[in-house]
Amino acid sequence: MFTYFVHRVLVMIPTLLVISILTFVIIQLPPGDYLSNHLEELKSQGESASAMAKIEFYREQYALDKSPLEQYARWMGFWPGPDGFSGLIQGNWGQSFAYDLPVKEVIGDRLGLSFLINFSTILFIYIVAFPIGVYSATRQYSIGDYGFTLIGYLGLATPNFLLAMVLLYYANVYFGISIGGLMDDKYINQPWSFEKAMSVFDHMIVPVIVIGTSGTASMIRRLRANLLDELQKQYVTTAKAKGVPRLKALIKYPIRMSLNPFIADIGNLLPDVISGSVIVSMVLSLPTVGPLLLEALRNQDQYMAGSLLMFLALLTVVGMFISDVLLAVLDPRIRLTGGATK
Numbered sequence: 001m002f003t004y005f006v007h008r009v010l011v012m013i014p015t016l017l018v019i020s021i022l023t024f025v026i027i028q029l030p031p032g033d034y035l036s037n038h039l040e041e042l043k044s045q046g047e048s049a050s051a052m053a054k055i056e057f058y059r060e061q062y063a064l065d066k067s068p069l070e071q072y073a074r075w076m077g078f079w080p081g082p083d084g085f086s087g088l089i090q091g092n093w094g095q096s097f098a099y100d101l102p103v104k105e106v107i108g109d110r111l112g113l114s115f116l117i118n119f120s121t122i123l124f125i126y127i128v129a130f131p132i133g134v135y136s137a138t139r140q141y142s143i144g145d146y147g148f149t150l151i152g153y154l155g156l157a158t159p160n161f162l163l164a165m166v167l168l169y170y171a172n173v174y175f176g177i178s179i180g181g182l183m184d185d186k187y188i189n190q191p192w193s194f195e196k197a198m199s200v201f202d203h204m205i206v207p208v209i210v211i212g213t214s215g216t217a218s219m220i221r222r223l224r225a226n227l228l229d230e231l232q233k234q235y236v237t238t239a240k241a242k243g244v245p246r247l248k249a250l251i252k253y254p255i256r257m258s259l260n261p262f263i264a265d266i267g268n269l270l271p272d273v274i275s276g277s278v279i280v281s282m283v284l285s286l287p288t289v290g291p292l293l294l295e296a297l298r299n300q301d302q303y304m305a306g307s308l309l310m311f312l313a314l315l316t317v318v319g320m321f322i323s324d325v326l327l328a329v330l331d332p333r334i335r336l337t338g339g340a341t342k
Helices: 002-028 034-045 050-062 068-076 105-109 110-137 143-157 160-174 193-233 236-243 248-281 289-299 302-330
Strands: none
Touching: 002 302, 034 050, 034 110, 068 143, 105 289, 110 143, 110 193, 110 248, 110 289, 110 302, 143 193, 160 236, 160 248, 193 248, 236 248, 248 289, 248 302, 289 302
């Protein structure tokens, strides 16, 4: 098991390296860049030479006048710049040209809030989906099963951003409150305190429900189908014939066997939650990395966009790692090493 764990950790390194190459290529695909466009705008407006000199400084600092290979190596920290080796792997996320600030300062608390929302959404999905999926499978064709099936189809068919707008409208019209944002206005740009944390918790409930609705619905359907398949197998009938209590037989065998796809979906669920939270963050005015990413891509603010994409990629790779390790622990039938079966 330890060897498998180390192997999976080592696999993550080249995976992230390949993702960084693809990310850099993608953000370089549009013609021009932010500095070139901004320089032309300054020239047309007759701005001072000092502003243009600053742009030229950034161009030289980040090798924007060099080959794409050197730009990538400088961004990652494999190639020394004016300040020596300083790049993504050293913790230097580069400069946001649109904000004229380091990327770390622009992002601020947004990374932590984004992680908190996505992690809470995944917990919400599993906490809600697991008991409902088990109930629907063990009480097939009951009124409750039909009811949860209907709710599941509605959850799958309703876009997250549409549900967010509906909740915004009804909360404002019927209750006179705004559910936008992640905290009260008085706590914005203020140091963290217990009151601020409670304000974040109160405002986080609606976004978590909105973002997690579709994931919960699909997870319920998947767990129900897997558990129904296990309940029809011969070993369940044998357990009943031997007089094994129903609850014990259900927990020890069918539920355990049907959890494999449930656990494996952790890696797939994380990118779905992240992609779904981008539009919801814009609708609900959430201070997360989603709106910043869209703005950076639109403005060709390449270091901001590249850093955020790498952060999201890291979350996805970590999610896949967690799901693989949990599967190996849960099901001994999963072989951890290669070779022929004896």
